[in-house]
Amino acid sequence: MHPQVSWILSRQAALAIVLALLAWVIFSVNAALSVVIGGSIGVIANLGYVLRAMRMNAGIDPVKAYRAQAAGEGFKFLLTLAGFALVFLKFKEVAVFPLFLGYASTLVIFWMALLKQR
DSSP states (O other): OOHHHHHHHHHHHHHHHHHHHHHHHHTOHHHHHHHHHHHHHHHHHHHHHHHHHHHTOOTTOHHHHHHHHHHHHHHHHHHHHHHHHHHHHHOTTOOHHHHHHHHHHHHHHHHHHHHHHO
């Protein structure tokens, strides 16, 4: 796996864990668990994106590269949708705001990765 991909995924997981610890201290165990679940949805979806896009081996062909990225994004969307559907169907006590906070925290890491490049 590319080092930048590993950096992004590890930082996404780390931020979700830090936010979960804060939610546990400030609010409750349920809030912390909800943050972890939301963060996990984001990390798993991003990992699915990477594995799907890389599997297509686009090389230097721009059309194949575009198709690989589109396939990765589609798979990521499917995994995200399935993750949230599963949570809302099976985890009735979910704290919705912490759940989405955990998920959104994974998106923030992409901006950090862009800043890291500069």
